[in-house]
Amino acid sequence: MCGIVGWVDFGRSLAQEQSTMRAMAATMAQRGPDAEGLWLGEHVAFGHRRLAIIDLPGGGQPMTVGPDGALGRGSLAREGVIRDGSAVAALTYSGEVYNYRELREELQALGHEFATTSDTEVVLRAYLEWGDGFAERLNGMYAFGVWDGRRQRLVLVRDRMGIKPLYYHPTRDGVLFASELKGILAHPEVEAVVDADGLRALLSFVKSPGQGVYRGVHEVRPGHLVIVDRDGVRPRRYWGLHARRHTDDLDTTVRTVRELLEDIVDRQLITDVPLCALLSGGLDSSAITALAAVALRRSGGGPVRSFSVDFVGQAEHFRPDALRPTPDAPYVHEVADHVGAAHTDIVLDTAALTDPLYRTSVLVANDLPNSMGDLYTSLYLLFRAVREHSTVALSGESADEVFGGYAWFHDQRAVNADTFPWVAALRPSAADAPEADTCAVDAAKTRNIVDLLDPDLAAALRIDEHRRAEYHSALAEVEHLPDEDPREHRMREICYLHLTRFVQILLDRKDRMSMAHGLEVRVPFCDHRLVEYVYNTPWSMKTFDGREKSLLRAATADLLPESVVQRRKSPYPSTQDPAYERALRDRLAEILADADAPVAALLNPKRIHEVLHTPVDDTGGFGPARRAVELALGLDQWLRRYPVRLVVGA
Missing domain, CATH: 3.60.20.10 (Aminohydrolase, N-terminal nucleophile (Ntn) domain)
Incomplete structure (x- = not known):
């Protein structure tokens, strides 16, 4: 790389x-x-x-x-x-x-x-x-x-x-x-x-x-x-996702997925430098780690080395939420023991996640601000630690897009929304909050960074209109079979949106944070042969057992502990330490008080003041207020660090 x-x-x-x-x-x-x-x-x-x-x-x-x-x-x-x-x-x-x-x-x-x-x-x-x-x-x-x-x-x-x-x-x-x-x-x-x-x-x-x-x-x-x-x-x-009729039965489909994964992992183990696997204890990374362990044993290459990321106190004080029902650590260790991996936990604290040096390093690696904050910084620090031992790492990234793993794939409100399903799922309206729950209402008012923008700027940008145009442009690219049932028709569109739009956000994050340390991260689930095959598998087959990622689970169940096979989807971890968000808000308050802050002209002081006085969000990094604060801070840092000239309007 x-x-x-x-x-x-x-x-x-x-x-x-x-x-x-x-x-x-x-x-x-x-x-x-x-x-x-x-x-x-x-x-x-x-x-x-x-x-x-x-x-x-x-x-x-x-x-x-x-x-x-x-x-x-x-x-x-x-x-x-x-x-x-x-x-x-x-x-x-x-x-x-x-x-x-x-x-x-x-x-x-x-x-x-x-x-x-x-x-x-x-x-x-x-x-x-x-x-x-x-x-x-x-x-x-x-x-x-x-x-x-x-x-x-x-x-x-x-x-x-x-x-x-x-x-x-x-x-x-x-x-x-x-x-x-x-x-x-x-x-x-x-x-x-x-x-x-x-x-x-x-x-x-x-x-x-x-x-x-x-x-x-x-x-x-x-x-x-x-x-x-x-x-x-x-x-x-020279390549794109085309609609083709799937003629394999379920057993053949599961077997084909397994054969493809074995071949893919075998190919991606080829290297002349030390290699490892990134292990979260979820189905995706566990499957790749297990397949790598089998292939290395077969070739006499020794045990697979694996790494995971966690946060100080997270395992002991974990609070389940709608996105992350269980902590990663117990599953990580069970998989590592099961496959005989040489495993290392990388445990991070809030001081590291809020360190200005690391946050600046993330910005420079990315060249752009982001709204996911610690999801970038922790990945940056994980990869820094991994690079001390390995030059190549295998990742379970993109399995959710390929096999239909995200919760919103199975949420009819998000599936049927006239927008990108992750936008519908992650940005609820204030009407969705109980009237008595004023905190929820306040959070819903601040759904994203646009709600913190100066009103004139927000009106000029027309973000909702832009997003709608992008959504319909993406739908226009989707090929359909002439006799597709309405459910299969819509789920093909949902899969296409993830494989061509959403996955790019995560692949960009993975690439920039890893290559900032000269670490090559390989993504077996992005092999185009697997993507093409699963894309054209009917949604009813992808969910044949009534759960997410049914095909991947069936294809790799024999390699994994039963607890991991049955584990519900849990995204990449995010710190739940309230001190983290308090630190973010303290920094935003400083910026609000600085008339010379480069981002000040872009923001609505009244709305920022409201955010700073709402209860601290500890929902694991996807709370709307927290993401908005993260991006506001990122914008300020970007405008300070890069010679950016903003030109908005005629």
């Missing part, structure tokens, strides 16, 4: 732009702490920061192929710089292709000779052999740029599910691109401007595909490539 940057300009020579490319690549240092490489051509320049995972000595980048078929590698060249305008093709690559061994054999049979054992060289030579169609042959998580010297064009490619990030900024004569926003913002000709569209994307809790928040910046959409040549910038989709 790595960090990449690039610059194409057909109007000038970039052969001497080493200092600019070094500055852009330097922003990716945490993503790639092992090596730096640059390649400078006439109209193109690539930068690369490497996190060495496979073929440690041979996988340097950017990687080029000359007219004679010989490789050049940036990080292995003198001072890590190659200046060569004659390359047939060049690649700056981030990610892992899990089927690279099969592709290598196929390419060798076609006459290609390899100088390394890296998946990077396989990707480069696959492009030379198959052109743009090579993307359809890749299985993995990846984001990269290929320069085709023969056709004088750039091809940007992102994996099917959007596991790895890739942003681009069209310019007058070309394009800039990078793994993270900061790589583009480091270019001297880019100004960090955020307009109304950017603020809407930031505040709506809906991932807008292709929206990069900063003006002029776009994100390569999952399953897409972007072609850049003298004629301009053209996105093209």
